[in-house]
Amino acid sequence: MKNETIDKVKKISSKNIDRLIIYRKILNKLRKEGIASVYSHKLAFLSGNTPAQVRRDLMDIGYHGTPVHGYKVNELYDSISSYLDSPTGTHVAILGLGHLGHAVLDYCYNRRDKIRIEAAFDIDPFKVGRVFNGCRCYHIDDIEQIVRSRSIKVAILAIPTKDAQKIVDRLVRSGVKGILNYTSLQLSVESDVYVENNDMMLSLEKTIFFSTVSDNKN
């Protein structure tokens, strides 16, 4: 019964998670509009999937609707959240407060109460010691100490590519288990650390490729 996390991996893939996150985003919107219930075909339309896909995804996380009302917006929102979120919340650090780091901070700060941006790191003496969006910037030399003492488990890499691997090694040694990698380096990490790559150049090249061929969705 403790191995709920293992079961998750067994059943649910990366694409499933993407969709669940999107459903939650949509449900949050519906909730704010005061809509109480939603059918699979509506959720499918709003998220760009098929109704069968939506029903299957919700089945996979163990939520059940009813033929009469479909899915209760609030309940389903909570159900997806309890599936996705760590119950104790997750502490996150941003590495690098250049344009990209600031963009991420602006974008993610206080957007979700289970996610706390606990610290930012940079080497610029003008930034170190200051507080941005309620988030204090520390010197990169202090990674180990701050990451450990704040129980930071996820790091967002927004530093120059050339510095990435050695910073990652220090983060992982300090207990980080997930890395959102905005550099263009293929990172090497232990197999118990998850890396999500988000190379802007790759996204752009991909967009360009598919923009030249018509009527093709993902």
Add this chain to the structure above:
Amino acid sequence: MKNETIDKVKKISSKNIDRLIIYRKILNKLRKEGIASVYSHKLAFLSGNTPAQVRRDLMDIGYHGTPVHGYKVNELYDSISSYLDSPTGTHVAILGLGHLGHAVLDYCYNRRDKIRIEAAFDIDPFKVGRVFNGCRCYHIDDIEQIVRSRSIKVAILAIPTKDAQKIVDRLVRSGVKGILNYTSLQLSVESDVYVENNDMMLSLEKTIFFSTVSDNKN
């Protein structure tokens, strides 16, 4: 013979393209290190795939190696490039020069000669008319005129989510065929326009989810 683009879609999926872009990035590095040839197992190791996957991907784009030398780095680089790139190059615009827009501009400017960032757009009078990284910033009112006259086919959306849909409508009306969407809005577009979504919050939520379950890669 003119319908090469259609054939592309038939055979090659989104994941294939991701991997080809990564192979190219690696080949570019090898090339600069003066390495002339590479075997599938090395390319597989460097990209985090299996050798069989690499061979299959290269087969799909019609490049052939030899058992003796494996693949010629330069030739393969060119072969992937001619597959991925529009032969005439692609003109790109960045919408929004906040932190994110600047980050994208810094990151993508002059990184690849078939990709030209032709224009940026903003509403801030302090930015409009100035040149950043060799890229001129125009007022958002001028989208239609500039996009048409510069033959801009791909747009990077780095504006606030609330403004996204109406800007997209204007871009599409002006001839844009691909959108790299950094807002968190699910855009609605004609089916001949490709949208690549890159929601930072989704990436972060996904990283957090997988960081809590061990030994799971993508």
Add this chain to the structure above:
DNA sequence: AAGTGTGAACCTCTTCACAGCA
């Protein structure tokens, strides 16, 4: 001997189609 190229097997994900339900 040590690679590549590839048909076929395998595995994963998506959609169909229909039973069951209120």
Add this chain to the structure above:
DNA sequence: TGCTGTGAAGAGGTTCACACTT
């Protein structure tokens, strides 16, 4: 009647295994 839940079929993507090449 019109929905959900789901076994089964279908599509799509990956890996195996081996013939072929030099």
